[in-house]
Amino acid sequence: MSAPARDLVASEWRKVATTRIVWVLTAVAVVYSSVQAGTLVLIAAPGLMEGLAGTVLTDDLLAKPEYITAVLGQAGTASIFVLLLGVIAMTSEFRHMTITSTFLATPMRGRVLVAKMALFAGIGAGVAVVAFAGVLLTTTLALVPFDHAPITLEAAASVLAGAVVGLALMAILGVSVGSLITNQVAAIVTALVWVMLVEALVTLAFPAVGQWLPGGALNAAMAVALRADMSGGMSAADVLPPWGGILVLLAYAGVFAAIASRTTLRRDIT
Amino acid sequence: MTATTGPTIEVASLTKVFRRSVTAVKDLSFTVSPGRVTGFLGPNGSGKTTTLRCLLGLVRPTDGQALVDGRPYRDLPNPTGMVGAALEASGFHPGRTARNHLRVVAAAAGLPASRADEVLEAVGLTDAGRRRLVEYSLGMRQRLALATALLGDPGALILDEPANGLDPEGIAWLRSYLRARAAAGGTVLVSSHALSEMQQTVDDVVIINKGELVQAGTLSSLSTGERVVLRSPDEARLLPLLLREGSGVEADSRPDGSILVTGLSAAEVGHLAFSGGCELHELSTESDALERIFLDLTRGDA
Ligand SMILES: Nc1ncnc2c1ncn2[C@@H]1O[C@H](COP(=O)(O)OP(=O)(O)OP(=O)(O)O)[C@@H](O)[C@H]1O
Numbered sequence: 001m002s003a004p005a006r007d008l009v010a011s012e013w014r015k016v017a018t019t020r021i022v023w024v025l026t027a028v029a030v031v032y033s034s035v036q037a038g039t040l041v042l043i044a045a046p047g048l049m050e051g052l053a054g055t056v057l058t059d060d061l062l063a064k065p066e067y068i069t070a071v072l073g074q075a076g077t078a079s080i081f082v083l084l085l086g087v088i089a090m091t092s093e094f095r096h097m098t099i100t101s102t103f104l105a106t107p108m109r110g111r112v113l114v115a116k117m118a119l120f121a122g123i124g125a126g127v128a129v130v131a132f133a134g135v136l137l138t139t140t141l142a143l144v145p146f147d148h149a150p151i152t153l154e155a156a157a158s159v160l161a162g163a164v165v166g167l168a169l170m171a172i173l174g175v176s177v178g179s180l181i182t183n184q185v186a187a188i189v190t191a192l193v194w195v196m197l198v199e200a201l202v203t204l205a206f207p208a209v210g211q212w213l214p215g216g217a218l219n220a221a222m223a224v225a226l227r228a229d230m231s232g233g234m235s236a237a238d239v240l241p242p243w244g245g246i247l248v249l250l251a252y253a254g255v256f257a258a259i260a261s262r263t264t265l266r267r268d269i270t
Numbered sequence: 271m272t273a274t275t276g277p278t279i280e281v282a283s284l285t286k287v288f289r290r291s292v293t294a295v296k297d298l299s300f301t302v303s304p305g306r307v308t309g310f311l312g313p314n315g316s317g318k319t320t321t322l323r324c325l326l327g328l329v330r331p332t333d334g335q336a337l338v339d340g341r342p343y344r345d346l347p348n349p350t351g352m353v354g355a356a357l358e359a360s361g362f363h364p365g366r367t368a369r370n371h372l373r374v375v376a377a378a379a380g381l382p383a384s385r386a387d388e389v390l391e392a393v394g395l396t397d398a399g400r401r402r403l404v405e406y407s408l409g410m411r412q413r414l415a416l417a418t419a420l421l422g423d424p425g426a427l428i429l430d431e432p433a434n435g436l437d438p439e440g441i442a443w444l445r446s447y448l449r450a451r452a453a454a455g456g457t458v459l460v461s462s463h464a465l466s467e468m469q470q471t472v473d474d475v476v477i478i479n480k481g482e483l484v485q486a487g488t489l490s491s492l493s494t495g496e497r498v499v500l501r502s503p504d505e506a507r508l509l510p511l512l513l514r515e516g517s518g519v520e521a522d523s524r525p526d527g528s529i530l531v532t533g534l535s536a537a538e539v540g541h542l543a544f545s546g547g548c549e550l551h552e553l554s555t556e557s558d559a560l561e562r563i564f565l566d567l568t569r570g571d572a
């Protein structure tokens with residue numbers, strides 16, 4: 001009924017393009033992930049950190065191709081911002097009551113949710129591309145003074161592909177969380193506390209459980225989890241295969257969205 | 271502007287109970303016809319907004335139905351083209367410009383972006399269209415809400431207190447715009463508690479109080495006829511003469527010392543006074559203001 005799905009996605013895009021939040025958070029995500037990558041290069045650089053880190057870094061990490069891949073994989077740290085973008089996209093409709101005109105134009109409320117998820121998959125992928133570009137540039141520049149393993153095209157391509165898929169899924173997850181918790185402040189706080197506290201602690205204490213949580217699934221989906229070094233003590237056995245990570249993230253988003261469309265999205269808009 | 275006939279709006283035994291305890295609308299039924307302006311009147315908290323939101327699929331009725339063209343809003347094939355709605359406190363994103371707000375809605379309704387500029391012009395906001403909404407005044411927001419309602423060039427307009435915040439010029443413009451819309455065959459349902467301004471705009475009225483229907487009909491059917499105002503030094507003799515004329519006759523003294531008579535024409539009162547030999551110092555008529563009828567109808571706790 002009413003306008004075709006393409007028009008709904010176009011409307012959602014105009015909502016995003018005509019406010020500042022996406023541009024701001026994308027810029028922040030690029031800077032943040034680039035700084036992470038640059039830092040990883042510098043702490044591994046021979047001589048630079050020895051005073052601080054003692055003699056821990058005996059290996060020449062920069063000579064290891066896996067380490068270089070892990071540095072590029074910092075593009076994935078943009079995921080938290082992408083999650084927030086999805087959360088904000090849905091909750092700002094309730095905060096500013098634009099949900100009234102949205103549901104007047106599209107009374108089948110589930111279609112709005114689906115259109116937002118579709119658009120934000122694209123936005124997550126877009127953020128992944130620019131964050132990866134920032135990380136690649138920073139890494140290349142930071143590596144200049146040192147001997148290091150080369151940045152291979154295969155490594156770059158697989159990290160980029162992983163980031164695109166992972167961040168697209170994270171954005172969809174964010175939209176689904178925002179539709180389940182429609183109060184903007186509550187939704188943002190919940191998302192941040194979950195990612196930074198709950199999931200970090202659970203993963204540390206019970207890696208076998210952590211792999212089934214969104215963050216663990218994201219790592220798996222991006223297939224760049226650096227096991228012991230990067231994933232808070234996960235062993236290889238506690239990381240799902242990439243397709244498993246993708247399915248787990250899709251399942252979270254799907255279940256949240258399904259619950260939301262039967263509960264929060266059915267509520268009276270007053 | 272569409273010249274085709276707008277849809278009929280029907281509210282049938284509508285009941286809405288919020289949180290299992292607040293009965294906002296109770297067994298309310300009325301019909302809104304195309305080609306006429308219908309005023310939806312009631313004091314604060316009487317359930318106007320709730321009723322309109324039920325009509326627009328935003329609030330789920332507890333019981334009964336609210337239909338546009340015989341269907342619930344969400345089943346309309348082209349809702350934006352059938353009904354344009356401007357609701358009290360419907361929101362705008364403060365960071366967006368008016369034009370972009372309209373383009374967002376236009377896209378969702380499958381309309382070309384150029385409609386945004388057309389409706390901005392229709393409500394006199396062309397010059398302010400590129401300003402962010404955080405800078406908009408209440409009156410400008412009302413105009414933008416109306417512009418949003420007009421996007422799909424709908425056969426029916428449902429407006430919740432559209433005159434709030436408008437300057438006198440804006441109110442005059444709104445009035446003539448709604449009249450023109452109805453004259454072209456459109457359906458127009460406007461809620462208000464500022465009754466005096468509705469009187470000059472509406473053909474039909476639906477009056478509610480505490481969620482229940484008080485009266486529905488044409489504006490002229492509401493008027494209970496002329497009221498006669500008189501002053502007389504012989505009032506003690508005159509009043510029994512008047513009251514003897516029939517059971518429908520009533521006379522009340524007013525604080526200013528005059529007497530208000532209903533149920534008799536001025537000519538009849540004059541004749542009775544003359545033949546009874548009573549001196550009159552004033553004999554005039556007062557037509558029933560909608561305001562007064564409204565106050566009478568919604569007065570008193572049910
Ligand atoms: N979401 C809600 N939850 C609980 N009660 C509500 C809700 N919305 C409205 N009400 C109650 O329903 C009643 C009718 O409210 P409504 O807003 O429909 O009145 P109204 O006629 O539009 O008033 P006004 O002239 O002030 O705009 C009021 O008692 C109000 O408190």
Ligand SMILES: [Mg+2]
Nearest residue numbers: 318319320358
């Ligand atoms: Mg109201």
